[in-house]
Amino acid sequence: MKINTKCVQSGYEPKNGDPRVVPVSMSTTFKYDSTQEVGDLFDLKSDGFFYTRLANPTTAAVERKIADLEGGTAAMLTSSGQAATTLSILNLASSGDKIISSSEIYGGTYNLFNVTLKRMGIDCIFVDPDDIDGLKKALSEKGVRAVFGETLANPALKVLDIEKWARAAHEHNVPLIVDNTFATPVLCRPFEFGADIVIHSTSKYMDGHAVSLGGVIVDGGKFDYKKGGYTQFTQPDESYHGVVYTESFPSAPFVTKARAQLMRDLGSMISPMNAFLLNIGLETLHLRMPRHCENALAVAEFLKSDKRVKEVAYPGLKSDKQYEKCKKYLNGNGSGVISFDVGSKEKAAKLMDSLKLAKIVVHVADARTGVLHPASSTHRQLSDKELESAGIKPGMIRLSCGIEDCEDIISDLRTALNNI
Ligand SMILES: Cc1ncc(COP(=O)(O)O)c(C=O)c1O
Structure with a gap:
């Protein structure tokens, strides 16, 4: 499907007699006939829903649509754009690590990187988006775990040279996260230029009507976490029955870990009602x-x-x-x-x-x-x-x-x- 059709149709395929429009599953919980089925869901052995903090049918349909629009392998909606940025960083970096960010970013993201993450022990090196040598120098520092920039910087409106940023990051086996809020996948798809993870504040053009706050993380599915020594993806996650994300979920390890571990623990899930409203916005994004x-x-x-x-x-x-x-x-x-x-x-x-x-x-x-x-x-x-x-x-x-x-x-x- 072309992107115009994806905006309208992706993510939801009604079966015979189902509602034509993605229904709002305004339910925190889901009913099963056997303990085995619930156990399998907890073990990530089968697909399904058991608690809306982790996944919900309405939310899942909208996640599939956004993943498709961006050309990613999977997506996870969050309660806001700030939550998406926070989880995307925490999925890669821990206390003692560093991240690099373009200096021309949304003020809220700047505060998150400059104050709150710093308090949590994650330092951020800010680099002028046009200073590729500065970026390379910052990448040569020890402990850099993520590189971050905005396709179209808010509010300075500088365009990130995604290809150059991705190349520099990949030379050091570090993934590039791109905030694509202002461009939307209708104008730019950062994965096509080498980005590894795309995030959005869906509260902006995607929703389009200023009615529902939300965010999303999209997995590009291509980054090699083994090469970069990201053991949180390549070694058993003891907090989740020893799952190894790159082995069990090779097409979307980033989003699977973000959901199974970070969403489970930090709980910044979007409301199904907001996901429903977001989907209505997405249906006209291309127009x-x-x-x-x-x-x-x-x-x-x-x-x-x-x-x-x-x-x-x-x-x-x-x-x-x-x-x-x-x-x-x-x-x-x-x-x-x-x-x-x-x-x-x-x-x-x-x-x-x-x-x-x-x-x-x-x-x-x-x-x-x-x-x-x-x-x-x-x-x-x-x-x-x-x-x-x-x-x-x-x-x-x-x-x-x-x-x-x-x-x-x-x-x-x-x-x-x-x-x-
Ligand atoms: C580019 C960009 N990223 C992230 C955010 C944060 O999103 P939210 O307000 O949905 O938390 C904003 C908000 O203005 C933004 O403009």
Whole structure:
């Protein structure tokens, strides 16, 4: 199936007389006729459901769809994007280990890596996404267990050179995790460029309507954990009846371990209702993404032509520094988010307060146009120096172009610009 069909159909095949739409299995538990059947499920010998913290029929259908969309072998939904990032790292690194991350990432992920994981004994080395030599130098340090970057960085909108990052990581037998939230598999499939694990905040374009929080981890199924000395995959897991993930689940050891061990213990599972809502969003992802791109390109061109706007970052603009990489990784489609700088915090606030159609929201990537001031919201915990290295200026506004009529979005912005 082509990706447009996968968005609509993948993951659920109703049998004769079954509901046509993926049903919401709003049940924490499942009934069996024999203790043997339950035992087999616990031993991962048979497929099925016994407790929704680990797996649920609605959730499983949506997981299959996302795995298919990304071209991965398996997926696991989580309660939020933050949970997906956390579990993807904890699946690889323990106290005393290091990870490497692009410095241009979502503020919440930055805090997770810079503060919380550090407290847990996992240190993060931040590297400028364009500094491949810096990446190689960081990889030569002892104890690096994961490399992390965002396809389209939030909010700096830099495009990760996935192929170069994957090659450098693989030279040291370390897997590359790519957060593909802003691109979605409709615009970019990081596995095709060498990524090993893909994660998402499904709360963004995948859901698309700003109704349900969620995250997902997708297994590329190709990374060689033996070569990298990742014994947690290649040796018996004593906490799970001695299972060896690479032997029993060779096509998806990453997601199987994340579920059997980390989801079991940390319990950050998505609600079946949220998975159901996410699936409805996914059914139109292929229709929404081109419209987001089209609107954002027209708005970026308008902003670029206005003298009151100091700088516009939109990877889909031919004049943008990121355009060549955008062409390679996203087919020239810049997705729906634009960053622009009006020169100062005060001007940014005045412009945002004057907007009518575009609402001030702590969110991006849904059907409605929204604006956010990163320096005073999502990234407010960062020092000026950290803000600079994350590519955030005081007067920078992040505009998430919705799927309304583009002329209305531009007219709203023009009126607000007249007010500053
Ligand atoms: C790129 C990116 N990754 C991860 C997250 C975290 O996702 P969530 O808010 O679903 O926890 C966000 C949230 O804005 C994000 O933009």
